[in-house]
Amino acid sequence: MLAPELSQDSTKGDCIDQLIAAHKPGHGLARPFYTDPDIYERDLERVFRRHWHCVAHESVIPKPNDFEVFKMASEQVIVTRHADGTIHAILNVCRHRGAEVCTRDKGNARVFVCPYHAWSYGNDGSLKAARLMPKDFKREDHGLKALHVRVVEGLIFISFAENPLDFSEVENLLHATCGQYGWGQAKVAHRRSYPVDANWKLAVENYVECYHCGPAHPEYSQTHALEQPLHMIEALNAAMEERTCALGIEVGCGDHWQTSANGKETIHAFRYALYDGVKTGSQDGSPLSTLMGRFTDFDGGVTSIHLGGTSFLVCYPDHGMIYRFIPKGPETCEMELIWLVNGEAEEGRDYDLARLTWLWTVTTDEDKAIIEHTSRGVRSHYFVPGPIAPMEQNELRYINWYLDEISRAS
Numbered sequence: 048m049l050a051p052e053l054s055q056d057s058t059k060g061d062c063i064d065q066l067i068a069a070h071k072p073g074h075g076l077a078r079p080f081y082t083d084p085d086i087y088e089r090d091l092e093r094v095f096r097r098h099w100h101c102v103a104h105e106s107v108i109p110k111p112n113d114f115e116v117f118k119m120a121s122e123q124v125i126v127t128r129h130a131d132g133t134i135h136a137i138l139n140v141c142r143h144r145g146a147e148v149c150t151r152d153k154g155n156a157r158v159f160v161c162p163y164h165a166w167s168y169g170n171d172g173s174l175k176a177a178r179l180m181p182k183d184f185k186r187e188d189h190g191l192k193a194l195h196v197r198v199v200e201g202l203i204f205i206s207f208a209e210n211p212l213d214f215s216e217v218e219n220l221l222h223a224t225c226g227q228y229g230w231g232q233a234k235v236a237h238r239r240s241y242p243v244d245a246n247w248k249l250a251v252e253n254y255v256e257c258y259h260c261g262p263a264h265p266e267y268s269q270t271h272a273l274e275q276p277l278h279m280i281e282a283l284n285a286a287m288e289e290r291t292c293a294l295g296i297e298v299g300c301g302d303h304w305q306t307s308a309n310g311k312e313t314i315h316a317f318r319y320a321l322y323d324g325v326k327t328g329s330q331d332g333s334p335l336s337t338l339m340g341r342f343t344d345f346d347g348g349v350t351s352i353h354l355g356g357t358s359f360l361v362c363y364p365d366h367g368m369i370y371r372f373i374p375k376g377p378e379t380c381e382m383e384l385i386w387l388v389n390g391e392a393e394e395g396r397d398y399d400l401a402r403l404t405w406l407w408t409v410t411t412d413e414d415k416a417i418i419e420h421t422s423r424g425v426r427s428h429y430f431v432p433g434p435i436a437p438m439e440q441n442e443l444r445y446i447n448w449y450l451d452e453i454s455r456a457s
């Protein structure tokens with residue numbers, strides 16, 4: 048049977064719910080989930096404006112009054128470091144008639160002056176001045192909309208929600224994982240954005256499963272054991288944990304993957320081994336940079352963290368990766384990769400940028416290609432979602448989580 052066929056203007060409300068109800072358990076999502084503008088709008092409401100997002104590492108705005116603008120679908124958020132060191136996230140939408148207040152992508156500013164009628168805002172969002180307004184105009188009621196912000200182990204998280212999901216389990220697990228790798232003292236070595244001609248879910252689904260790693264990622268598969276079925280890598284994983292333990296470190300793992308129905312943000316952290324003799328995620332397995340955090344040697348392992356639906360983290364003892372998935376439109380998205388190194392490490396002395404970024408650049412180039420291949424395939428009216436393979440359990444979990452999220456208004 049073909050996937051339920053719905054015209055674009057009939058997919059609102061009930062029709063989306065019917066499509067969710069028609070989902071075949073254990074299978075992939077039907078075509079409209081990857082193409083339909085109304086489902087995309089619902090994704091924005093119930094996934095992106097409900098959940099927390101990791102937007103950056105705080106080392107990108109190190110000095111007082113530094114700022115950077117982050118874009119997600121139609122939203123723009125100015126992330127600023129106030130003179131007192133605190134980090135704020137404010138919407139880049141003037142409270143007068145809605146113009147973009149900040150027109151630069153990044154910089155250093157104590158105030159943002161709207162280019163339209165020159166209302167000016169402090170970098171915490173407070174309205175400082177509004178020309179020629181009546182005497183009873185209240186500046187304090189017209190600050191830029193502030194979003195909720197958390198900074199944990201150097202990572203900046205924002206939430207668009209009025210009442211954000213409880214973040215405590217996420218915080219605890221980030222301390223137990225990224226904290227051991229010293230991410231709070233890390234710095235950004237490199238960032239790269241990949242525009243992807245596909246709905247954001249195709250990109251995330253691809254990220255969370257490694258069934259494709261063998262055929263699609265020959266380079267990654269030479270060093271990382273994740274693509275093998277779990278029973279085949281148990282011995283490698285046990286040896287990794289023994290080495291970690293011998294270093295006097297306990298890196299946390301834990302599965303708090305749950306829907307937001309209970310009011311909590313979700314996080315899953317798991318560890319897996321590199322092949323024997325491989326130190327880190329590099330071309331040949333040899334070290335890439337100065338060790339980080341509590342690590343005094345390599346443990347031959349990787350810690351992988353899935354968080355809140357769009358934020359993914361990868362920790363090696365000598366570098367880290369932040370993977371961000373950003374919706375751009377019903378059939379376009381962006382993947383941003385951020386490479387972290389020890390905050391004391393210097394390019395040229397302690398790491399070579401081309402070597403540092405090689406593996407995940409090659410891997411992400413390959414991922415972009417296969418995600419776009421898939422996007423072109425699922426646009427076919429004859430696409431019928433197939434069964435999810437045992438090695439794609441994380442994808443199945445993600446799909447079930449997603450369907451639950453978009454089925455609930457709150």
Ligand code: FES
Binds near residue numbers: 141161162
């Ligand atoms: Fe910003 Fe008028 S729209 S001052």
Ligand code: FE
Binds near residue numbers: 410
């Ligand atoms: Fe991949």
